Every structure is written in C-alpha cells, then in structure tokens.
Amino acid sequence: MSVLINFKICDNAKECGGIAICPTGALKWNEEKETIEIDNDKCISCGLCQNECPIGAIRVAKTEEEYKKIKEEIDNDPRTQKDLFVDRYGAAPLSDFFMLDINELKDKINKNNNIIVEFYNDDSIECLLKSIPIKDIVENFPDNTLFYKIECNDENKKTLNINELPAILVYKNGEIAGKIEGYYSVDQKEELFEKINQFI
Numbered sequence: 607m608s609v610l611i612n613f614k615i616c617d618n619a620k621e622c623g624g625i626a627i628c629p630t631g632a633l634k635w636n637e638e639k640e641t642i643e644i645d646n647d648k649c650i651s652c653g654l655c656q657n658e659c660p661i662g663a664i665r666v667a668k669t670e671e672e673y674k675k676i677k678e679e680i681d682n683d684p685r686t687q688k689d690l691f692v693d694r695y696g697a698a699p700l701s702d703f704f705m706l707d708i709n710e711l712k713d714k715i716n717k718n719n720n721i722i723v724e725f726y727n728d729d730s731i732e733c734l735l736k737s738i739p740i741k742d743i744v745e746n747f748p749d750n751t752l753f754y755k756i757e758c759n760d761e762n763k764k765t766l767n768i769n770e771l772p773a774i775l776v777y778k779n780g781e782i783a784g785k786i787e788g789y790y791s792v793d794q795k796e797e798l799f800e801k802i803n804q805f806i
C-alpha cells in the first residue's frame with residue numbers, strides 16, 4: 607500500500623539501501639532536489655526497504671489503518687538526526703565542532719603536536735551509515751591529538767598535493783607526517799587506524 611520515511615532521523619542519502627533494493631522504483635533519488643522521493647502508486651508493500659534501513663527510518667504500511675498509525679508515530683517522534691548520528695569520516699559534518707577553515711590550518715599546525723585533518727568535498731561524501739564515527743577516530747589516538755574537517759576545493763587539493771578525496775593528512779610538530787587518500791568505510795576502520803598510527 608505505502609511506504610513512509612521518517613525524515614527526522616533519516617540521513618536522506620543517495621546511497622539509501624531502500625532505494626537500491628526497491629523492486630518497483632517506488633523509492634528513488636531526486637538528483638535536482640537532492641532528496642529521496644516516494645511514489646506510493648508503485649509501492650507493493652513488500653517490506654524489503656524497511657528491512658534494509660538499519661535505523662528504522664523506513665516504514666511500510668499494508669493498510670490505511672497502519673498508515674495512519676505509522677504517520678502519527680513519525681509526527682510525534684521527538685528524535686532528530688543528531689540523536690542518531692555523530693560526525694563521520696568521509697561524510698559531511700552534522701555539527702560545526704570539528705570544522706576548520708583552511709586559512710586557520712597553518713596556525714593550528716604550528717601550535718599543536720598531532721593533528722589529523724580530513725579533507726573532503728561534496729563529491730567525496732558517502733552515506734553516513736557506512737562511515738566511521740569521528741568519536742572512534744578521536745578515541746583511538748593520544749590525548750594531544752586534534753581532529754579537524756576541512757572542505758577542500760580544487761585549488762586546495764593542488765596546493766596540498768591531494769589526488770583523491772576524502773583524504774587524511776597527519777601533521778606532527780608542524781610538518782606533514784603522512785597522507786591517506788580515499789574513502790574508508792566502517793568495515794575498514796582498523797585498517798585506517800593502523801595507517802594513521804604509522805604517522806602519529
């Protein structure tokens with residue numbers, strides 16, 4: 607009958623597993639509006655998308671009664687994305703806490719011993735659910751290690767000699783100690799930490 611998305615907690619990503627698994631095209635990504643779109647005329651209430659969403663943001667109703675009940679639950683849901691997600695490696699930050707302007711970087715590097723900086727741009731953003739929480743990254747390195755995210759344009763990429771985004775640059779005692787390029791998913795967390803550890 608119909609599918610509902612709780613956009614209060616959904617990260618509304620192009621990589622949504624529900625879109626990928628939907629056999630009828632009832633869920634699709636609208637490139638122009640940058641949002642998941644629902645076409646309930648096509649939904650057959652198979653439930654595949656609901657099973658695919660790990661945070662329960664996709665709900666499927668088989669009857670009008672169920673639809674009303676789920677809609678009410680969503681309308682009254684007090685949660686927001688921030689209750690479920692923290693900033694992630696390889697994804698746009700949800701809070702400004704770790705954000706740094708590229709012009710402030712030099713000053714930070716000169717003042718601190720260990721700095722891990724993630725450079726990213728819009729094209730390098732992966733679905734939040736597949737990314738590594740920054741909390742995990744921060745907790746895995748010495749206390750004097752700072753972590754920042756910097757949005758990077760083509761000119762910055764060139765200056766920093768970065769070929770692929772997202773990229774992590776590790777600074778130690780004011781100098782670049784190492785560079786790691788490309789996206790690492792949550793499954794590759796240990797591999798990424800090992801690489802960063804070589805430079806810390």
Ligand code: SF4
Pocket residue numbers: 608609624627628629630631632633648649650651652653654655656666
């Ligand atoms: S319930 Fe089935 S048909 Fe409907 S949106 Fe989900 S996957 Fe597509």
